[in-house]
Amino acid sequence: MNYTLPIIQWITHLSLVHVAIPVIYNICIDYVPAQAQVAQNGISIVLLKLLETGKLRGSALLGVTYELLEMASEQSQSIDTTPDDLLPLIIHAVSSSESHGEGYGCLLNALNGYLQKDKFQQLSIINGHVEELLSIFLDTFKGEDSIMGPLRLKLNHSLADISALAAYPKYYPLRCSVTETLISWLSSEKDDLKICGCIILGNVARDDEVCKSMLHDFKVHLPLISMLQREDSKATVLHCSLGFLKNLAIAGDNRECLGEAGVIKAVSRLWAIDTLPHAQLMAASLTRQTILTSVTNITRLLEPISSDSDSPASRRTYLSLLLALFGKTDSSPIKTEIGRTIAAICRTLMRLKENSELPPGTEELVNRLFELHKDVARPIGIMITQTEWPIVQSEGWFALALIASHPAGSQAVIDCLESMCVIQSLCDTVRTPISRPEPGEPAKDKTDRLKKTKDRENALFLLHGLMRNNVSFSFPSLIVTHG
Numbered sequence: 128m129n130y131t132l133p134i135i136q137w138i139t140h141l142s143l144v145h146v147a148i149p150v151i152y153n154i155c156i157d158y159v160p161a162q163a164q165v166a167q168n169g170i171s172i173v174l175l176k177l178l179e180t181g182k183l184r185g186s187a188l189l190g191v192t193y194e195l196l197e198m199a200s201e202q203s204q205s206i207d208t209t210p211d212d213l214l215p216l217i218i219h220a221v222s223s224s225e226s227h228g229e230g231y232g233c234l235l236n237a238l239n240g241y242l243q244k245d246k247f248q249q250l251s252i253i254n255g256h257v258e259e260l261l262s263i264f265l266d267t268f269k270g271e272d273s274i275m276g277p278l279r280l281k282l283n284h285s286l287a288d289i290s291a292l293a294a295y296p297k298y299y300p301l302r303c304s305v306t307e308t309l310i311s312w313l314s315s316e317k318d319d320l321k322i323c324g325c326i327i328l329g330n331v332a333r334d335d336e337v338c339k340s341m342l343h344d345f346k347v348h349l350p351l352i353s354m355l356q357r358e359d360s361k362a363t364v365l366h367c368s369l370g371f372l373k374n375l376a377i378a379g380d381n382r383e384c385l386g387e388a389g390v391i392k393a394v395s396r397l398w399a400i401d402t403l404p405h406a407q408l409m410a411a412s413l414t415r416q417t418i419l420t421s422v423t424n425i426t427r428l429l430e431p432i433s434s435d436s437d438s439p440a441s442r443r444t445y446l447s448l449l450l451a452l453f454g455k456t457d458s459s460p461i462k463t464e465i466g467r468t469i470a471a472i473c474r475t476l477m478r479l480k481e482n483s484e485l486p487p488g489t490e491e492l493v494n495r496l497f498e499l500h501k502d503v504a505r506p507i508g509i510m511i512t513q514t515e516w517p518i519v520q521s522e523g524w525f526a527l528a529l530i531a532s533h534p535a536g537s538q539a540v541i542d543c544l545e546s547m548c549v550i551q552s553l554c555d556t557v558r559t560p561i562s563r564p565e566p567g568e569p570a571k572d573k574t575d576r577l578k579k580t581k582d583r584e585n586a587l588f589l590l591h592g593l594m595r596n597n598v599s600f601s602f603p604s605l606i607v608t609h610g
Contacts, residue, residue, distance in 0.1 A: 131161065132168045138177060145188065148174075152191045155198055166202035170195060171209065171237075175216035184225075193233035196220075200240030207246065214250050217241065218259050227270030235267070235278045242285035252294045258305050260286060264323060283323050290327040301331070301340055313350035318364050321354065325367035329374055338378035348375060348388055355393040355410075362403050369394075369409035376416040385417055386424035395445050398452040407452060408461045414449065415468040418475070422489055425472055429495050444499055453506050463513060466506035470526035472496065477529045477536075497535035504530050504539040508547025521578055524556065524585040531592030540593065556586045 131154060137147035151170065155161045174192050183189055196217070199205070217238050224231045241247045242260075251257055264282050267275040289295065299305045312324035328347065332338045341347045354360050354368040372390065375381050390413070397403065397410040418424045429444050453465045476489045476496070496503060507530070510523030527543065530536035544550050561579045562572075 131165050135168050135170050135173055138173050148188050148191055152195055162198045163202045166199040166205035171199045172213055175220055178220045190230045193230040196237040197233040200237035206244050211250055214247050218256055221263050232274045232278055239281040239285055248289045251289050252298050261308055279319055287326045290330040296331055310345055310347060318361055321364050322367050325371045329371040332374040335378040338375050338381055342381050342384050348385055352388055352390055352393050365406045369413055373413045373416055382417050382421045382424055386427050390417055391427045391445055395448050398448050404458055411461055411464040415471055419471050420475055450502060462509045466510040469506050470522050473526045473529040497539055504543035505547050508543045508549045511549055511552050517578055521582055524582045528585040528588040531589045534596045537593050537596040553586055556582050
């Protein structure tokens, strides 16, 4: 029996509201079926319209009203049938609240409940409510952090979901007041503002032109790199700034801009923070993204840590620090990411075929790579011995073949084979039979066959490079021993 509907209707009568609201509250408190029924009967719209009139301002009923709105927002089955005009009403109610205590928390929690639904996320974009939501986010700092902190986190999640929708860039392009606000938050002293700015702007950075504009026109990378440089930056701030920078690094010549702004030196600090393994992984990943096809940034990675020629650090480079992380971490993803970084360096600086020309001015870099980093090939070994990502395994064989083609690199390859248990993998790759192509073979079988063929080819190039460079190692006999 729908016994709550008549009572809800009393709320619209000013003479009965002081009776109706407490009665509804007493019926609903700690009784979920009643909460579901009043939500289905549209109590949220009725209460929000009452709040809009201002007739409850200063009333003892305000707190109860906010609690009822929070209860109704938790009934997900009724939210889908809630009319569209609820959103501007509840945004107005939150924005115009005169206090920021527990009652405000109930109201904000109710708003978050509706913003979990795709319908209201879309309406937030289409009807231009995002700027108001950012103002509400900023207002939460006026209340007790013990109350507002968790609610601010929920609102941050809602804003992240909203900005990830395809419609968002259409209604909120780069050159708008919302973007201007978010960019200013990147330089805020408040961590939650930095995080919110990183997440929303990072979601917007989805295509090359936008990413280029963010760097060249808005210089967003500068406050992001500053976050990495600050020793007091929290893990969440580091995570968000690293993720955003990685998005930006993908586009065009953004890598060069990031390198020039000092991103490699900034991330090198994070490689040493063992208490933040996820930040170490993201920092290694950003490093790889930054040096891809960029001789300039590889040069920066190979720069000495110290310019003082009398200091031992003058013989150590930023790559030395990355290799030190490889040596001490137990994380396979970090080790693999460092391996892929070394592979990317080799692809850029070296060529497998003898008649291929090296990029101008890179021979000195290649020599520096091998002379200062005797263990540089070890991370490649992890790429080869891991079995989770076959494509990474193939990248490893190609990179190791490149390294073996260089006289100094050959010694690094031998170090890798001896230290990283790669010898058996090499034997298996060279000796494993490869099936002949058959008509109508499954796509997976064809992919596996082509991979094995390519891996064997690179393994043979590796052996050829070692023998051609006369490494001091009896490799053919080793093949027999391990084969």
